Amino acid sequence: MKMIFVLVYFIPGTFDPIDTxxxxxxxxxxxxxxxxxxxxxxMRYSLQCIPQDSGERLPKIS
Numbered sequence: 719m720k721m722i723f724v725l726v727y728f729i730p731g732t733f734d735p736i737d738t739x740x741x742x743x744x745x746x747x748x749x750x751x752x753x754x755x756x757x758x759x760x761m762r763y764s765l766q767c768i769p770q771d772s773g774e775r776l777p778k779i780s
Contacts, residue, residue, distance in 0.1 A: 720771075720772045720773070721769050721770065721771060721772065722741050722742065722743060722769075722770055722771075722772040723741070723742045723743075723744065723745050723747070723748035723767045723768065723769055723770070724737060724738075724740070724741050724742075724748075724767070724768050724769075724770050725738045725740040725741075725742070725748055725751055725752055725755070725765065725766075725767055725768075726738060726765075726766055726767075726768055727763045727764060727765050727766070728763065728764045728766065729762075729763065730762050730763070730764075735766070735768065738755075741770075742767070745767055745769075748767035749767060752765040752766070752767060
């Protein structure tokens, strides 16, 4: 299983991540992009790198 890192952001007062559509192979690359974007973003938004399986998502078993 290969992990990738997805850059998401949060609107203040919410806990639902919004996908930026940006994916990275390493956490370092993702953090660098987040750092660069933070200067362009309104700082009220919180950027975060989230690890994710690069393969197909498995269906949830309830």
